[in-house]
Amino acid sequence: xxxxxxxxxxxxxxxxxxxxxxxxxxxxxxxxxxxxxxxxxxxxxxxxxxxxxxxxxxxxxxxxxxxxxxxxxxxxxxxxxxxxxxxxxxxxxxxxxxxxxxxxxxxxxxxxxxxxxxxxxxxxxxxxxxxxxxxxxxxxxxxxxxxxxxxxxxxxxxxxxxxxxxxxxxxxxxxxxxxxxxxxxxxxxxxxxxxxxxxxxxxxxxxxxxxxxxxxxxxxxxxxxxxxxxxxxxxxxxxxxxxxxxxxxxxxxxxxxxxxxxxxxxxxxxxxxxxxxxxxxxxxxxxxxxxxxxxxxxxxxxxxxxxxxxxxxxxxxxxxxxxxxxxxxxxxxxxxxxxxxxxxxxxxxxxxxxxxxxxxxxxxxxxxxxxxxxxxxxxxxxxxxxxxxxxxxxxxxxxxxxxxxxxxxxxxxxxxxxxxxxxxxxxxxxxxxxxxxxxxxxxxxxxxxx
Amino acid sequence: xxxxxxxxxxxxxxxxxxxxxxxxxxxxxxxxxxxxxxxxxxxxxxxxxxxxxxxxxxxxxxxxxxxxxxxxxxxxxxxxxxxxxxxxxxxxxxxxxxxxxxxxxxxxxxxxxxxxxxxxxxxxxxxxxxxxxxxxxxxxxxxxxxxxxxxxxxxxxxxxxxxxxxxxxxxxxxxxxxxxxxxxxxxxxxxxxxxxxxxxxxxxxxxxxxxxxxxxxxxxxxxxxxxxxxxxxxxxxxxxxxxxxxxxxxxxxxxxxxxxxxxxxxxxxxxxxxxxxxxxxxxxxxxxxxxxxxxxxxxxxxxxxxxxxxxxxxxxxxxxxxxxxxxxxxxxx
Numbered sequence: 001x002x003x004x005x006x007x008x009x010x011x012x013x014x015x016x017x018x019x020x021x022x023x024x025x026x027x028x029x030x031x032x033x034x035x036x037x038x039x040x041x042x043x044x045x046x047x048x049x050x051x052x053x054x055x056x057x058x059x060x061x062x063x064x065x066x067x068x069x070x071x072x073x074x075x076x077x078x079x080x081x082x083x084x085x086x087x088x089x090x091x092x093x094x095x096x097x098x099x100x101x102x103x104x105x106x107x108x109x110x111x112x113x114x115x116x117x118x119x120x121x122x123x124x125x126x127x128x129x130x131x132x133x134x135x136x137x138x139x140x141x142x143x144x145x146x147x148x149x150x151x152x153x154x155x156x157x158x159x160x161x162x163x164x165x166x167x168x169x170x171x172x173x174x175x176x177x178x179x180x181x182x183x184x185x186x187x188x189x190x191x192x193x194x195x196x197x198x199x200x201x202x203x204x205x206x207x208x209x210x211x212x213x214x215x216x217x218x219x220x221x222x223x224x225x226x227x228x229x230x231x232x233x234x235x236x237x238x239x240x241x242x243x244x245x246x247x248x249x250x251x252x253x254x255x256x257x258x259x260x261x262x263x264x265x266x267x268x269x270x271x272x273x274x275x276x277x278x279x280x281x282x283x284x285x286x287x288x289x290x291x292x293x294x295x296x297x298x299x300x301x302x303x304x305x306x307x308x309x310x311x312x313x314x315x316x317x318x319x320x321x322x323x324x325x326x327x328x329x330x331x332x333x334x335x336x337x338x339x340x341x342x343x344x345x346x347x348x349x350x351x352x353x354x355x356x357x358x359x360x361x362x363x364x365x366x367x368x369x370x371x372x373x374x375x376x377x378x379x380x381x382x383x384x385x386x387x388x389x390x391x392x393x394x395x396x397x398x399x400x401x402x403x404x405x406x407x408x409x410x411x412x413x414x415x416x417x418x419x420x421x422x423x424x425x426x427x428x429x430x431x432x433x434x435x436x437x438x439x440x441x442x443x444x445x446x447x448x449x450x
Numbered sequence: 451x452x453x454x455x456x457x458x459x460x461x462x463x464x465x466x467x468x469x470x471x472x473x474x475x476x477x478x479x480x481x482x483x484x485x486x487x488x489x490x491x492x493x494x495x496x497x498x499x500x501x502x503x504x505x506x507x508x509x510x511x512x513x514x515x516x517x518x519x520x521x522x523x524x525x526x527x528x529x530x531x532x533x534x535x536x537x538x539x540x541x542x543x544x545x546x547x548x549x550x551x552x553x554x555x556x557x558x559x560x561x562x563x564x565x566x567x568x569x570x571x572x573x574x575x576x577x578x579x580x581x582x583x584x585x586x587x588x589x590x591x592x593x594x595x596x597x598x599x600x601x602x603x604x605x606x607x608x609x610x611x612x613x614x615x616x617x618x619x620x621x622x623x624x625x626x627x628x629x630x631x632x633x634x635x636x637x638x639x640x641x642x643x644x645x646x647x648x649x650x651x652x653x654x655x656x657x658x659x660x661x662x663x664x665x666x667x668x669x670x671x672x673x674x675x676x677x678x679x680x681x682x683x684x685x686x687x688x689x690x691x692x693x694x695x696x697x698x699x700x701x702x703x704x705x706x707x708x709x710x711x712x713x714x715x716x717x718x719x720x721x722x723x724x725x726x727x728x729x730x731x732x733x734x735x736x737x738x739x740x741x742x743x744x745x746x747x748x749x750x751x752x753x754x755x756x757x758x759x760x761x762x763x764x765x766x767x768x769x770x771x772x773x774x775x776x777x778x779x780x781x782x783x
Contacts, residue, residue: 381703418462427474429466
């Protein structure tokens with residue numbers, strides 16, 4: 001695809017090395033987000049973010065309304081959990097999450113009313129401290145998939161020299177279109193949110209970065225910038241090359257600013273904050289209404305889904321209910337993935353709740369993806385060519401198998417973000433991502449011994 | 451609620467590119483077909499016979515050696531077919547068939563399988579086998595075709611070029627380009643080799659770096675050796691196994707560096723050694739020796755040229771020097 005160019009739209013500072021051209025499969029790009037009716041019950045795990053789990057503040061039998069606090073903690077790196085339907089708490093206890101970990105969870109049986117908590121009111125925000133506090137209180141975590149509590153990223157002092165906010169609307173994973181829909185349906189909130197964050201946090205520049213396979217979104221956002229921020233504004237839209245993993249945080253920072261985040265460091269160390277586009281729009285809505293994070297959009301797609309959709313769903317709704325709302329399965333599913341096909345995790349069943357950070361549910365029939373026989377490495381070097389982190393996956397795999405911790409540490413495997421580009425291209429069909437994970441655990445084990 | 455019987459759970463990524471090892475090998479085989487057709491046209495059915503014997507014995511050797519070593523079968527990846535083809539292309543059409551078959555067995559069993567099979571051999575199997583045959587059967591390996599209606603001269607052009615200038619008894623440059631001269635059966639037709647090379651580059655099986663730098667280095671060296679005689683340079687490029695070696699042998703994944711920088715170093719090395727042997731050595735040809743020598747250097751080249759992980763700060767040599775100085779001074783004080 002040719003690069004996108006239009007007046008007022010920036011082009012990427014660095015094109016970036018590595019990466020793979022994966023089929024976009026954005027089948028649901030024109031499916032406007034539809035709201036799902038109240039589910040019969042929701043299950044709200046107390047661990048829906050990176051950081052400390054929340055403690056339930058309700059007990060069985062309590063009546064709750066939407067937006068009422070049901071879980072919180074005094075730890076900073078955490079995000080409170082709110083009731084997402086109105087009804088009665090029927091259980092508080094341990095459940096197993098999709099990744100196999102055990103978490104406490106609150107089950108609420110819906111009364112079908114979807115009544116809002118009356119005490120909900122817009123927060124008063126006058127200083128940057130107020131803003132960070134408000135964002136924490138909103139329960140927001142990165143909506144792009146990682147689930148990192150957003151306020152932690154924003155809680156930097158004015159002395160930190162952080163000058164750029166990069167708004168991540170790349171959406172480089174195949175199939176997923178929720179961020180694109182966010183751009184098309186809530187562009188006003190996105191741009192207003194950028195202005196608000198700039199006002200309190202003093203960014204010199206705000207870059208809304210979109211892959212160039214979404215020209216309508218680029219155009220709409222440019223128009224909104226003109227409308228709300230004027231012509232020569234600090235906000236601009238940037239068209240990035242559509243190449244996986246363009247949306248990865250470090251890639252994003254490099255493409256948008258030319259800065260490279262060193263190994264083991266964060267974007268903040270090079271003066272950047274990267275935020276998902278839906279998170280920005282949410283912050284603006286929250287500051288206007290005070291309604292915390294109780295629902296989110298997900299793309300439901302894949303060859304086994306009868307009618308693929310973008311759905312706005314109360315958090316905690318069972319995946320099977322969501323799939324049922326999308327017409328159920330038209331074919332027997334072979335693989336169900338939470339997230340995209342490059343980095344999402346395959347699920348053992350659909351009887352699990354939707355979490356804050358889940359952006360897609362994809363169900364595929366057998367034969368959708370080609371399966372390669374696993375052969376010996378032919379040292380073709382394709383994995384090294386595509387690695388966005390400039391690693392040598394095949395070499396790392398070899399060291400990992402022989403558990404050579406010293407060599408692994410030199411190999412730089414700890415910067416691997418498991419984007420899967422290497423395994424995608426490998427002609428020998430090797431499970432390189434698993435080898436990378438093994439390599440990391442070898443290093444950790446060796447470190448623990450020391 | 452829908453009932454789900456069994457779901458497949460595996461690690462990401464869930465999508466894979468359509469490219470397979472077998473597909474890559476098949477592309478190499480396709481790229482070698484023009485040269486095979488040319489050799490049959492030039493040297494007759496014997497060229498085909500030698501090729502078939504090499505391929506069959508290579509595949510059989512791979513099958514049997516894997517079986518004996520109780521390892522999983524790998525003949526399905528077609529790499530043994532490629533090795534057989536490449537070895538055949540490095541032999542004269544008059545070679546006794548048993549020597550050709552022996553070459554395949556050496557390539558597959560000794561050079562490839564004994565080091566662990568595909569991806570593990572440290573030198574190119576076909577080249578190593580060719581060199582072993584060259585040393586063991588020098589007469590048979592230099593028995594160039596004389597009865598073909600296409601081949602004008604029995605000596606290879608390189609033997610005539612050795613004197614360092616273009617002489618009368620050389621075939622014309624056009625004959626050199628089309629392959630109407632003596633030589634190994636796959637190396638003579640430059641046109642066919644170029645078609646194969648362009649196909650491999652277009653299919654992204656190989657990068658053009660190694661062939662271009664390899665041939666370029668030889669051209670530059672010969673330009674100096676021939677005192678600026680461009681005709682001499684052209685003869686040097688078109689004769690011997692240079693194009694076959696640069697396009698098909700030096701680009702072997704297993705025995706060439708992965709990084710761009712490494713490829714350049716490797717190819718310059720190949721070109722220099724080839725030129726030195728051709729200019730100063732007593733052998734007429736140096737491509738095989740240059741590639742095998744550089745193959746041995748590959749692990750070291752890799753070590754020197756491996757990219758640093760993304761974002762690794764550049765070494766600040768000035769600061770390092772200053773720090774050292776300070777330390778020294780501190781020690782003095």
